[in-house]
Amino acid sequence: MRDTLVLNASFEPLSTVTLNRAVVLILTDKAVVEQSHPELRMRGAAVDIPAPRVIRLCRYVRVPFRRQAPWSRRGVLIRDQHRCAYCGRRASTVDHVVPRAQGGQDTWLNTVASCAEDNHRKAARTPDQAGMPLLKQPFVPSPAEAMLLAMGAGDRSALPEWLDRAAAAA
Numbered sequence: 515m516r517d518t519l520v521l522n523a524s525f526e527p528l529s530t531v532t533l534n535r536a537v538v539l540i541l542t543d544k545a546v547v548e549q550s551h552p553e554l555r556m557r558g559a560a561v562d563i564p565a566p567r568v569i570r571l572c573r574y575v576r577v578p579f580r581r582q583a584p585w586s587r588r589g590v591l592i593r594d595q596h597r598c599a600y601c602g603r604r605a606s607t608v609d610h611v612v613p614r615a616q617g618g619q620d621t622w623l624n625t626v627a628s629c630a631e632d633n634h635r636k637a638a639r640t641p642d643q644a645g646m647p648l649l650k651q652p653f654v655p656s657p658a659e660a661m662l663l664a665m666g667a668g669d670r671s672a673l674p675e676w677l678d679r680a681a682a683a684a
């Protein structure tokens with residue numbers, strides 16, 4: 515099931531909701547459609563509309579504080595676009611930069627996507643100890659970045675460019 519990206523009235527990315535929830539927000543005049551899926555329609559008893567990909571709330575919602583995106587293995591793979599941090603090939607595992615055996619934690623800055631081979635080769639060593647430099651430094655995604663990343667590459671590439679900029683600035 516695809517999710518719909520929800521923007522604040524100020525165009526700032528807020529969250530994602532299910533397609534059904536997005537349609538309810540539109541039908542109750544709480545949100546307007548910014549972008550639809552070109553080939554997907556939502557059909558029901560009283561509705562037949564293009565499936566919304568991005569909606570924008572009609573009223574500004576105050577966000578009390580900016581949370582950090584919660585860490586997860588899946589989140590790390592998505593952040594690194596399933597590319598191994600050591601060789602750039604497709605990654606399916608998550609490696610601890612500072613290994614857990616040396617006190618490394620489950621955090622955004624201490625974990626990277628890794629191919630199984632490199633993960634095994636690096637074992638319980640730091641990149642320095644293993645002589646395996648990181649191709650890219652890990653970073654903490656903002657909640658907005660995490661949302662965009664979670665949409666999947668295909669959906670994301672179809673998003674308007676200003677949205678990526680808005681997320682990068684958030």
Ligand SMILES: [Zn+2]
Binds near residue numbers: 598599603631632
């Ligand atoms: Zn690798």
